Amino acid sequence: MLRKEQNDLLTQTGPGTPFGQMFRCYWVPALLADELPENECPPVRVKLFSERLLAFRDTDGKYGLIDEFCAHRGVSLWFGRNEEHGLRCPYHGWKYDTTGQCIDVPSEPIESGFCKKIKLKSYPLVKIGPVLWTYMGPPDKQPPLPEWEFSLVPPEQVFISKRLQESNWLQAMEGGIDSSHVSFLHRGDLGSDPLFKGAKGNKYNLSDLQPHFEVVEQPGGLYIGARRNAENGHYYWRITPWVMPNFTMIPPRGDHPMHGHFWVPIDDHNCWAWTYDFHPTRALTKEERAAMEAGQGLHCKYVPGSYRPLANKDNDYLMDRAAQKAGRTYSGVEGFAIQDSSLQESMGPVCDRTKENLVSTDNGIIMARHRMLRAAKAYQDKGTIPPGVDPQHHHIRSVSIVLPPDQAFKDGAKEALTRHRVGAAQTTV
């Protein structure tokens, strides 16, 4: 349970909100690099943290993320002409560069220098791997670029997708650190999905439905360890790192690619659920990539031409009661991604946490909230940069491992939980 003020604090991320200010300390994924595939391509509307922005790529390949609306009379620049080093508003011809600087006001004499007085707010937009990242905080506090492993491996080793989730970001993120739901909601898919099946670890998952948990703080956030019984009194551990405020990496299964999520607020009622898959040591196989493109694993199928899932609230997520009854899927909804989104969206746009009844296995969620509330306060009071901003905090790995019963995962998997080098082999069962 959270008090109403705490719930409001963590779920409101618009300009000027305390948590929104803290969230703006981080580089976040803004859009897929493929959405701006070439120079002078059409601009893309991007809403992040309740701010309406426009992303474009100019004649020289420079990326910009600027205020969506023309400073003259407020037209959406999405209608703009992307030409000759800038984006020109089609209404009266005002033109802007990728920093939002107005570079031409045709009605005014060039000599007057009027256009220099016009500048739209802009944020940096940087391509790292398959993603364009932005930083929306104060320019003087801009941290070094992020160093997440999936964005640093060669392109043939990674696949990333995003989907619209019609709920607040927090209930989506909390689903990612809610380890105890996997044995129920996703039970049907562990054995059948091509990106999960066949791993030895799955056997432990399905044979011990009452895992024990250990929650350990780490500099950037938390490690949430779930242990299940393995052979000879040993434990099978699945260790999920959560890096503040919105990143997780799911423990690997066998030699399948590693994967995880980012959740980025669009506004207080919608977020982007980003899903990456990468293999640290090899290219994704043709079959793996095809499965991902087809929406398997943690990805999904889309309404054509959009990032809205094909199974969405308007069609009851294609609920299949027969599959539910027969146990082919536990909830009747198909696929990990939509199993999650259907339930998380069903909570309402912003989950009312004053009504919830958490239990002790929810300690990962309780601790994550605690850390975020604490960090937001420290940022408000003292300007303390929150955990997870420092690129060192991105050098983490999820791990699945079998350990002797008296060994703490923080010791037994210490090396494995740190990414010492991009492309080192992962630790997995």
Add this chain to the structure above:
Amino acid sequence: MLSESARMTTAEEARCRIDYPNSKPRATKIIALDPQSEAVVKRLAQGKWQQASFFTSVDFDGAPRGGENWSMKAWLSDLAGRTKDLIDEVATADLVVMVASAGTKPKTAGVIAEACGVRKVMTTALIIGSDEHTDEELSRTLAALRPHAGMLVIASDDDYIEQMLVALRA
């Protein structure tokens, strides 16, 4: 066609979620396992709680050890210093939270967990003060508690216990 789900997930519909209590108070028993955590638990006991009670098992040495049969009296002290019967306390608990300080090797966790096991009561253990101790010391405490807790949490600040208890409606 507007489906049921589409309506359900709107802000307007969310406001119609009925506002009646959906749970009864649950009994949470918080037990300090060593003198340092006893101080923390004592401080917590000052707060306003729904149905939480606070104990210490520091003076547990006189109590019988685990493995004896379950009619045995194992003893806890509540914070006023009265003696409580462990089994009775566990029997009326929905959750038992053990609090231990990093670096200690809590002797009483086993017998408490055994009582909880008999009564099928969920156990959680919190380790506090991890900042002041070496990794090995922390690991020792972890290893001592691991067999006895369904959920084991290392909390770097003492505040966390309070936050957790509030979150669990203690």
